[in-house]
Amino acid sequence: MQQNRNKTPEDYMRQVLDLAVQGAGKVSPNPMVGCVVVKNGKTVAAGYHEQYGGYHAERNALKDCQEDLEGAELYVNLEPCCHYGKTPPCTEIIIEKKIGKVYVGCTDSNPRVAGKGIQILREHGILVETGILEQECRDLNEVFFHYMEHGTPFVAMKYAMTLDGKIACETGDSRWVTGEEARTYVQCLRNRYRGIMAGIGTVLSDDPMLNCRMEGGRNPVRIICDSRLRIPLDSQIVKTSSEIETIVAWNPREAARWGSQTEETVKKLEQQGVNLLEVPLKEQQNQLNLCYLLQKLADRGIDSILLEGGGTLNASFLQEGLVQRVYGFIAPKLVAGAQAKSPVEGRGISRMKDAVELQQTEVMRYGKDLCITGRIGGKTCLPEL
CATH class of the missing domain: 3.40.430.10 (Dihydrofolate Reductase, subunit A)
Known part of the structure; x- marks a missing residue:
């Protein structure tokens, strides 16, 4: 575990972006996504979307974490997915792990998500804050957003x-x-x-x-x-x-x-x-x-x-x-x-x-x-x- 002193949500989101970019050239047409989990001021888990068809960033960060994550904070540059595709929905494991608050960089333009992931988390009592380094998060995935929004x-x-x-x-x-x-x-x-x-x-x-x-x-x-x-x-x-x-x-x-x-x-x-x-x-x-x-x-x-x-x-x-x-x-x-x-x-x-x-x-x-x-x-x- 890494002790983080006086770090802001923006600091954690920059860590998330550094992780996300490691998926460049491996995940398209999916977006590049990273995830960092923090509890009591310590980074307890991290992951990113490593390859197309593989687990998304949140699941990669959470699936092998042995820490008690109840009440932890999760940072992710893109809204967690909420549908079954090649992998299970990320909202599901976030809820299972009893994460207390999720910080989201930007919402997902995919019509299968598009705000629904955030809504599901809130309906399960999880606090969600959006817009953390929003422009930087959109810029990282400019390809994904254009493809989703323009076809x-x-x-x-x-x-x-x-x-x-x-x-x-x-x-x-x-x-x-x-x-x-x-x-x-x-x-x-x-x-x-x-x-x-x-x-x-x-x-x-x-x-x-x-x-x-x-x-x-x-x-x-x-x-x-x-x-x-x-x-x-x-x-x-x-x-x-x-x-x-x-x-x-x-x-x-x-x-x-x-x-x-x-x-x-x-x-x-x-x-x-x-x-x-x-x-x-x-x-x-x-x-x-x-x-x-x-x-x-x-x-x-x-x-x-x-x-x-x-x-x-x-x-x-x-x-x-x-x-x-x-x-x-x-x-x-x-x-x-x-x-x-x-x-x-x-x-x-x-x-x-x-x-x-x-x-x-x-x-x-x-x-x-x-x-x-x-x-x-x-x-x-x-x-x-």
């Missing part, structure tokens, strides 16, 4: 550029824009987000793997936007699709319009393990309907996407208002070149006051490189491509 994946756009705004030289060479420390952090992002998306242009020019190279990490589901079905059968993506879940979004009519041998290509891709997802084109355009695509990905349980596309795909997502967060890595390099690619292309805006602005920005340093990240709120209004 579509949370999209984080990531790119690396030089100080003069280029993602590659005019020759197309792009290895490497940033240093090893920044690229290591990107592997952490690939572990955290459930899917990773790129356009066919990126596949044709770079032949990437789009896997997670972090020790103990989880490979994201690879999603390639390829309306004409041009992905090479000898690309790294296709050759490893039997090992790493891979989805290629395409449009049969568009592929046929360009004379692709679709029947033969489809057969060979499916034999390699590629999941082909037919997506309609956006009205009066020859690009895939991204809103439709995201909905189909959500139906498959993909709650978040790390967008590592080129400038065209990035512009399309921004124009549609489909990006929630941006990770912009900036390397202290200058490559110049009027034709060198930039991270967001398309037509662009005509007035600076109409620029898409990031909110809640943070600046992080990785070796010589910087990363600016922030949220995009509401619909963006970039012009049509």
Whole structure:
């Protein structure tokens, strides 16, 4: 047992958040949740949601605790669940252990919970206080809340550029824009987000793997936007699709319009393990309907996407208002070149006051490189491509 002197509920909730984040990359589409139990000023139990399908944080903290927990205080960043799913409800064990008071960071947006867990605890005589570090708790699970409240994946756009705004030289060479420390952090992002998306242009020019190279990490589901079905059968993506879940979004009519041998290509891709997802084109355009695509990905349980596309795909997502967060890595390099690619292309805006602005920005340093990240709120209004 750990003696805690003069600790506030906020102090305990910070401990809870530190525990919760250990579930990153392991629990989606569930939220990351931690739990700390305190009695007589001492921490007597702690736990977190360790893997999808496993016990939730509260049950992990309480199930093996040998202390008498009657009247103890329990701290958790998300409202305890109250329904039977893959595991029993957390409210049940909290009541069984005779916890006296529960401090909750934020309520659950899942309609199966959504205030019902708190209500059940109160009906059993347990005091409940909510809103402890509420914003920090929501921020930790921004993916979960977006997925629950909007029914579509949370999209984080990531790119690396030089100080003069280029993602590659005019020759197309792009290895490497940033240093090893920044690229290591990107592997952490690939572990955290459930899917990773790129356009066919990126596949044709770079032949990437789009896997997670972090020790103990989880490979994201690879999603390639390829309306004409041009992905090479000898690309790294296709050759490893039997090992790493891979989805290629395409449009049969568009592929046929360009004379692709679709029947033969489809057969060979499916034999390699590629999941082909037919997506309609956006009205009066020859690009895939991204809103439709995201909905189909959500139906498959993909709650978040790390967008590592080129400038065209990035512009399309921004124009549609489909990006929630941006990770912009900036390397202290200058490559110049009027034709060198930039991270967001398309037509662009005509007035600076109409620029898409990031909110809640943070600046992080990785070796010589910087990363600016922030949220995009509401619909963006970039012009049509």
